[in-house]
Every structure is written in C-alpha cells, then in structure tokens.
Amino acid sequence: MNITIVAGARPNFIKIAPIIRAIEKNKSEGKNVSYRLVHTGQHYDKNLSDTFFEELNIPKPDINLEVKSGSQAVQTAAIMVAFEQELIQNPCDLVLVVGDVNSTMACAIVAKKMNIKVCHVEAGIRSGDMTMPEEINRIVTDSITDYFFTTSDTASNNLKMYGANPENIHFVGNVMIDTLYQNLDRISAPNFWDDYQLEQNNYVVLTLHRPSNVDEVTSLIDLLQGIDEMVKDKKIIFPIHPRTKAILGDYELNLKNIVFVEPQGYLHFMFLIKNSFAVITDSGGISEETTVLKIPCFTMRNNTERPETQSIGTNTLVGTSIENLRKVYRNFIQTGKKESGIPELWDGKASERIVEILLKK
Known part of the structure; x- marks a missing residue:
C-alpha cells in the first residue's frame, strides 16, 4: 500500500508524526507499506511550521506545495490545483488527511475526484457551529471519506447520523495524545523560563x-x-x-x-502547559x-x-x-480542580491501530 500523507498546518504536523512512526515500524517488519509526505505550505513561517518537523523527528516532506496564505477560497483553490498535479505525478493507493484545516478538505476532494481512496484521521468531530470554517471542512471531508478514524464514541456516532457506513468507522483513540506520550521525556523549558522566574504552578x-x-x-x-x-x-x-x-x-x-x-515549538509549549x-x-x-x-x-x-x-x-x-x-x-x-479522567483509548497507541487497520483494507 502506497499512502500519500497530507500536512498543512501546525496541528497536522503533531498528528502525522506518530502515524509516520507506525508506518515506518511496519515497513521495517517487512509489511507492504510506504508513504509520501506532502506539505501544502498552508503554514509557512519557520516558527509555525518547520520547527514542528524538526522537533518531532518528522522526515523532510517529499514536496512542499508552498501554497501559503490567502482567503478561504483562494487558499483552498490553490491547494487543490497544486495537489492535483502532485497526485498526477505521484500516484498512490490512499490519501491520508488529518484534522480540519483547508488542506484537509481540499486534498480529500482532489483525491476522490481522481478515484483515490481517502482516509480521515480525527473524523466525525462536530461543533455544530457553521460559522467556523473548520466545521465546514469537517463536514465536507467526512462526506467523501472512505475510512474514518475517530477519537471518541461521540465522533463515531456523529458519522453514523450523517449516514457513514459503520463498517468503515474505526474508534482508535487520539493521535495527538500519541505524540504527547512519545515526547513527554523530551519537553524542555523555553529560554525565557528563568528570565521571568517561572516555576511549576506559578x-x-x-x-x-x-x-x-x-x-x-x-x-x-x-x-x-x-x-x-x-x-x-x-x-x-x-x-x-x-x-x-x-x-x-x-x-x-x-x-x-x-x-x-x-x-513556541512543540517541546517548549508542552513544557509550559504541563507545568502551568x-x-x-x-x-x-x-x-x-x-x-x-x-x-x-x-x-x-x-x-x-x-x-x-x-x-x-x-x-x-x-x-x-x-x-x-x-x-x-x-x-x-x-x-480547586474539578474531578477528571482520561477518555477511552487515549493511551498513546492510536497510530498503531490506524496503520494496522489500513493494512487489512
């Protein structure tokens, strides 16, 4: 199976990192799987883009479409035009998109019009707020997706209400949490930590x-x-x-x-969050x-x-x-703090489940 993985914005990079790790693990074990990483360029400032690739050990993208900013329509159209050429030049069996940014929707549409299967990681989440561009991206992407990977039973049920085939809906957990667990021992204080006399909980x-x-x-x-x-x-x-x-x-x-x-880069930002x-x-x-x-x-x-x-x-x-x-x-x-727990399957193994399921398709 040859998979094209799409990343366009900061949250995408965090989500694809463990998926790539899981693919590479299966490939090293002799499984028939490979991938091509496409960076649409939706976020292009080094502090907001390249840093995440470096910190999370994501391989250099095979191509950067360099779409950059623009209105919702301009950016979406530019991504579609560029991604179509990418798929013409580099055919694949499956396009994997994550999250809910413009790149997610645009690349899913292009893939389906070229009769390529689409896999959506973090499918089915809904805010119910149609004034959010992300909500429109989610609905459109899920309406044409072939394989849905969800973070919760709520997301899975949303998809069923929209008429998605239950056999193609897979509750696997949260890839964002995979990345968090994989990097907790690597997070570090930002340079300004001592300058502002920051301490845990202060x-x-x-x-x-x-x-x-x-x-x-x-x-x-x-x-x-x-x-x-x-x-x-x-x-x-x-x-x-x-x-x-x-x-x-x-x-x-x-x-x-x-x-x-x-x-902040991912490792510094998570350090700030963890100690806040x-x-x-x-x-x-x-x-x-x-x-x-x-x-x-x-x-x-x-x-x-x-x-x-x-x-x-x-x-x-x-x-x-x-x-x-x-x-x-x-x-x-x-x-004080309210009582809380950790949602089901937010255990750091969502990416492994995703790749295992895809290899059976």
Whole structure:
C-alpha cells in the first residue's frame, strides 16, 4: 500500500508524526507499506511550521506545495490545483488527511475526484457551529471519506447520523495524545523560563487565535486587560501569533501580568502547559492535552467539537465574555480542580491501530 500523507498546518504536523512512526515500524517488519509526505505550505513561517518537523523527528516532506496564505477560497483553490498535479505525478493507493484545516478538505476532494481512496484521521468531530470554517471542512471531508478514524464514541456516532457506513468507522483513540506520550521525556523549558522566574504552578498559559477574539483591536485589548486583571497573583504567558501582534500594533496596553512571547515549538509549549497552574484558550485541540496532563483549561468558546474534554477531562467552556470567564475562574480558585479522567483509548497507541487497520483494507 502506497499512502500519500497530507500536512498543512501546525496541528497536522503533531498528528502525522506518530502515524509516520507506525508506518515506518511496519515497513521495517517487512509489511507492504510506504508513504509520501506532502506539505501544502498552508503554514509557512519557520516558527509555525518547520520547527514542528524538526522537533518531532518528522522526515523532510517529499514536496512542499508552498501554497501559503490567502482567503478561504483562494487558499483552498490553490491547494487543490497544486495537489492535483502532485497526485498526477505521484500516484498512490490512499490519501491520508488529518484534522480540519483547508488542506484537509481540499486534498480529500482532489483525491476522490481522481478515484483515490481517502482516509480521515480525527473524523466525525462536530461543533455544530457553521460559522467556523473548520466545521465546514469537517463536514465536507467526512462526506467523501472512505475510512474514518475517530477519537471518541461521540465522533463515531456523529458519522453514523450523517449516514457513514459503520463498517468503515474505526474508534482508535487520539493521535495527538500519541505524540504527547512519545515526547513527554523530551519537553524542555523555553529560554525565557528563568528570565521571568517561572516555576511549576506559578503562571497561566494564554492562547488566542480565533478571529472573533483577535481581529477587532478594541475588543482584543478589553479581553487582554480583563484577563490581566483577573489573574492577579500569577504571570500569564501569552505566545502571540504574528498576525495578532500586528493587530495590536503600538497600542499602550498597561498590562501588569501578561508576558508576550514568540510562538513556541512543540517541546517548549508542552513544557509550559504541563507545568502551568491553568490554561486559558480559544483553541479546541489544547483541551485534549490539558486533559491528559490534568491541567485546568478554560476555553473561551460557546461550543466544542471535543465534548469529552469537558465531560471527562479538565476542560470548561466559559463562552466568549470576560465577565463569564471571570466568574468561572473565581469559582475555580475557591473550589480547586474539578474531578477528571482520561477518555477511552487515549493511551498513546492510536497510530498503531490506524496503520494496522489500513493494512487489512
């Protein structure tokens, strides 16, 4: 079996790393499997892309389509045009896509129109929010996927409700957690750790990237000032995306606790998460890692496509208002961590299951 693996953005890189490791293990054992790694170039800043390949020991991509940024339509179209040429020049038996970025949907569409089987890792997750570009990418990708690999029973049931063939739905666990377990002994403190006198449990990690939170400068400043005032006794480490930094520009923020740092590589970022007091984020994926690491996570969204991180894990949805975040955080300070567990099959072996199943197809 010849598999083309697609990666386009940072979360993709984290997800493909253990899959590649599992393929290479099977290949070394004499199994008939090979792969070609395609980087679409959807994220191209070295701090946001190349670093993940280096840190996670992912082989250099066989090709970088160098699509880069653009509107949703422009970027998706560019990926499709470039990926079509890639498949014409390098035919394969299966295209494996992960996650829910534009590269995921675009490459799945191209593959199916060329009558190539599609495998979707992290299939079936749904937020129910059609204003999210990722939700559209998920629905379109799953509507044409041949083999579905899910992180939870909830995701599997979503697919069944959409009419997917149950025989092709495989609950295998979470490849993000595979990568976490495989690298826990390699994580390390970032260079600024001592500069800011950081210690375990004496800081909060903040990440913000959703347009609703960062695209309007006044509301972004209000949000940052609110969080800064709310977390009175701890530093707040905020790895700020270059785009968000540009939006803030030269505004005078007068922040006492928030420390702006550059985007972090995987190993440094996971070190920050593992040793933090809590995490405040608008990301969906980070709540998976905080769940396994037993770190309280407060997600500034009205919905989540990963409900198990809330029902089983350490995640709490707090909506998008600073007032509600302040209320929930205050309650957390008073009552302490909520009881939590680790979702089923989040055991570090999802990638092994995926490759084992594919080799039987």
